[in-house]
Structures are given as C-alpha cells and as structure tokens.
Amino acid sequence: MNSYTLAKEQYAALGVDTEAALASLSRIPISLHCWQGDDVGGFEKPNATLSGGGIQATGNYPGKARTIDELRGDLDQALKLIPGKHRLNLHACYADLGGKKVERNAYTVEHFQSWIDWAKARGLGMDFNPTYFAHPLADNGFTLSSPDEGVRRFWIEHGIACRRIGAAIGRQLGTTCVTNVWIPDGYKDIPVDRVSPRKRLEASLDAIFAEKIDPKHNLDAVESKLFGIGSESYVVGSHEFYLAYAVKNQKLYCLDAGHFHPTEQLHDKISSVLQFVPELLLHVSRGVRWDSDHVVLFDDPTRGIMEEVIRGGFVSRTHIGLDFFDASINRIAAWTIGTRNALKCLLSALLEPRAQLLTAEKAGDHTARLALLEEAKTLPLSAVWDEHCRRQNAPVGAAWLAEVRRYEKDVLAKR
Numbered sequence: 305m306n307s308y309t310l311a312k313e314q315y316a317a318l319g320v321d322t323e324a325a326l327a328s329l330s331r332i333p334i335s336l337h338c339w340q341g342d343d344v345g346g347f348e349k350p351n352a353t354l355s356g357g358g359i360q361a362t363g364n365y366p367g368k369a370r371t372i373d374e375l376r377g378d379l380d381q382a383l384k385l386i387p388g389k390h391r392l393n394l395h396a397c398y399a400d401l402g403g404k405k406v407e408r409n410a411y412t413v414e415h416f417q418s419w420i421d422w423a424k425a426r427g428l429g430m431d432f433n434p435t436y437f438a439h440p441l442a443d444n445g446f447t448l449s450s451p452d453e454g455v456r457r458f459w460i461e462h463g464i465a466c467r468r469i470g471a472a473i474g475r476q477l478g479t480t481c482v483t484n485v486w487i488p489d490g491y492k493d494i495p496v497d498r499v500s501p502r503k504r505l506e507a508s509l510d511a512i513f514a515e516k517i518d519p520k521h522n523l524d525a526v527e528s529k530l531f532g533i534g535s536e537s538y539v540v541g542s543h544e545f546y547l548a549y550a551v552k553n554q555k556l557y558c559l560d561a562g563h564f565h566p567t568e569q570l571h572d573k574i575s576s577v578l579q580f581v582p583e584l585l586l587h588v589s590r591g592v593r594w595d596s597d598h599v600v601l602f603d604d605p606t607r608g609i610m611e612e613v614i615r616g617g618f619v620s621r622t623h624i625g626l627d628f629f630d631a632s633i634n635r636i637a638a639w640t641i642g643t644r645n646a647l648k649c650l651l652s653a654l655l656e657p658r659a660q661l662l663t664a665e666k667a668g669d670h671t672a673r674l675a676l677l678e679e680a681k682t683l684p685l686s687a688v689w690d691e692h693c694r695r696q697n698a699p700v701g702a703a704w705l706a707e708v709r710r711y712e713k714d715v716l717a718k719r
C-alpha cells in the first residue's frame with residue numbers, strides 16, 4: 305500500500321475525507337507577488353532599486369530579474385514548482401512602458417496589456433497595486449496624506465488610474481482583480497498633529513473610490529501597518545484607521561501578517577473583521593523583529609491564519625496573497641518555499657478532524673478538544689501533500705530544489 309492510501313484510511317477513521325480536502329485545495333488560488341523576483345525594484349527605469357517607502361529588501365543573492373522578460377521567466381519557473389493554479393499580484397511599478405517615460409498618474413491598461421496577455425496565456429488571474437513609494441513625490445514620506453495639495457492630487461490620480469486598470473484586468477481575465485492600497489505615509493519621530501494627515505488620507509481615499517466600478521471586475525482593499533523603516537513613531541494608515549474606513553465604506557480590509565506587534569497574530573482578527581467588512585485580503589508574510597516580510601513558513605502563525613479561513617467557512621470571502629521579499633536566498637526558491645508553505649498550511653487546515661473537534665467543543669469537553677487538536681498535529685499530512693503535488697504535476701518533497709539549482713546554473717548565473 306502506498307503512503308497516501310494509508311494516510312487516507314487514517315484520516316477517514318477520524319471522519320476526514322482526504323479526497324474532499326484535495327479537491328478543495330486545488331480550487332484555492334494564491335496570489336503570487338511579482339516583487340519577490342526583483343527585490344521590489346519594478347521596471348519604470350533601468351536598475352530601479354527600492355528607495356524609501358518604509359520597506360527594504362536586504363541581501364545580494366545573484367541572479368535577480370533585470371527585465372520584464374527575466375521576471376516572467378522566473379515566475380514561470382516558480383509556478384512549475386508550486387502545485388495548483390494561482391494568480392499574479394502585480395505592482396504598478398512593473399508597468400511595461402517600452403522604454404518611454406510615463407508618469408504614474410497617466411498609467412492606463414495599455415501599460416499592463418503585456419502582463420494581462422501573459423497571465424491569460426497561462427490561465428492565471430491577476431491582482432493589482434498602486435505604487436506609492438520609490439518615487440520623487442514620495443521621498444518626503446507622505447503621499448495620499450501629504451500636506452501639499454499637488455502631491456496629494458498626483459497620488460489620487462494614480463489611485464484612480466490603478467482602479468481602472470484593475471477593472472480592465474478583471475474584465476479581460478474574467479476573474480475579479482483585487483486592487484490593494486498601501487501607502488508608506490508616517491513619521492520617524494513623534495508627531496504633534498496626528499489628526500490632520502488622517503483627515504487628508506480619508507479625503508484622498510474617498511476621491512480615489514468615488515468612481516463606481518463593477519465589483520465583478522475590481523474590488524478595492526486597504527492595508528494597514530504598525531510601523532515602517534523611517535515611520536517608526538506614527539503611520540497614518542494604522543490598523544484602526546483602515547479597519548474603520550473599510551467598515552464604513554464596505555471595502556476589503558487587507559491584513560498583512562507582518563504589520564502588527566511582534567506577539568500579535570492574525571488568526572484571531574479574521575472572524576472579527578469579516579463580520580463587518582464584505583471580504584478580506586490577506587498578505588501572508590512573516591515578521592521578524594523590525595522586518596515584516598520574511599519568507600512564509602509552515603509555522604503556527606500561518607497555520608492559524610489558514611485554520612481560521614477554513615473553519616470560518618471564509619474561503620469565498622478571502623483573497624489570499626503573499627507578501628515577502630528576501631534577496632539573500634535564491635529568489636525563485638523564496639517564492640516556491642513561501643507558496644508551498646501557504647498551501648501546506650491550507651491543506652493542514654482542510655484535514656482537521658473538524659466534526660470531532662466541534663462535537664467536543666459543543667459538549668463543553670475541553671479536555672477532548674485539546675487532546676484532539678494536539679493529536680491532529682502529527683497526522684500524516686505529508687503523504688496527502690505529496691499526493692497533491694503528484695496529481696498537480698509539481699515536484700514531490702524537496703525534488704523542486706534540484707530544479708531551482710538547474711535553473712540557477714542555466715539561467716540565473718548568466719545574468
């Protein structure tokens with residue numbers, strides 16, 4: 305008997321249908337963030353590096369994608385190593401400008417058409433992000449909440465342009481595009497006036513979202529943050545600000561796993577937030593001390609997130625995206641490790657002996673609940689995961705690493 309058949313029986317004895325779990329897993333897309341491939345550089349100008357914005361990619365592993373074609377080749381390689389059909393999450397600074405200088409507030413779908421065509425040819429959906437950093441008008445640390453009306457106007461226009469691009473993406477690909485607003489605005493040191501920037505941010509967001517856009521094509525999300533590099537003392541778009549904004553305006557709220565206090569985790573936020581906002585966007589990430597963007601692991605915080613999505617029945621209202629950038633290891637391996645781990649956490653949640661756990665909980669039998677939760681942790685998840693990889697034509701176990709090494713030698717080493 306092979307290990308999957310044995311595992312299937314073991315799970316069945318606990319009332320878990322592994323076939324149903326595999327079917328569910330194959331229907332959940334993960335939105336792969338383009339920015340892991342080039343350290344959040346983008347292609348607006350040659351050799352762009354991430355400047356400012358309170359985020360930083362550290363490391364100098366060789367082979368970083370320098371052009372759109374290289375990034376697409378790298379994404380193709382990563383996608384081969386990740387089981388299932390997924391999505392591409394693109395930032396506006398990855399526009400295909402054909403060498404021309406186009407201001408961000410003048411971006412239209414034509415600057416992203418080659419990405420849409422690329423995604424379409426691969427049957428991938430896409431998500432989108434206005435880029436409010438790495439730009440001279442963001443250099444003083446304020447964009448949508450800037451006291452300068454001209455600066456604010458520029459970024460509002462960028463936001464409006466990006467929603468229209470998002471809608472075009474959604475329409476062309478036949479799957480809703482989530483366009484996520486994250487801005488870096490904040491102060492390194494203690495502000496006196498915490499109110500005015502927040503008032504200006506609210507007004508700017510209202511202006512961006514004023515145009516009615518069919519939610520079938522584009523959904524708007526807003527992402528909060530606790531602090532960034534250079535905005536340690538005050539971030540305009542804090543958790544309370546955006547949660548309240550999303551509730552009031554019925555927007556999607558984006559929870560980034562690296563954007564809270566180090567001991568704070570996302571799992572307990574999901575059912576609270578989804579009670580009051582229509583849908584949720586997740587930036588699955590890993591905070592380590594001051595960095596919010598380490599590669600996602602098969603760890604308790606990530607498992608906790610996926611458990612809540614599954615237990616709450618929230619799959620149809622949750623958009624799962626990744627958000628990390630590590631330039632110190634092979635970038636394709638980073639995508640592969642992080643995405644496979646997010647999927648593995650989802651599978652682990654789908655394989656939970658839920659009926660038994662709920663029976664114990666409803667009966668007030670907290671002893672059995674704890675006992676079962678702990679026993680479930682060492683059930684043969686890996687046999688089911690391997691079966692998933694096999695059925696989805698992705699490498700089983702660590703076999704993907706040899707593929708990355710081969711690609712590194714054949715492609716990355718020549719850059």
Ligand code: RNT
Pocket residue numbers: 339344359395433486527529560587596627
């Ligand atoms: C930054 C936010 C944001 C970015 C991307 C590049 O702290 O998490 O989501 O990482 O937009």
Ligand code: ZN
Pocket residue numbers: 486527560587627
């Ligand atoms: Zn994020």
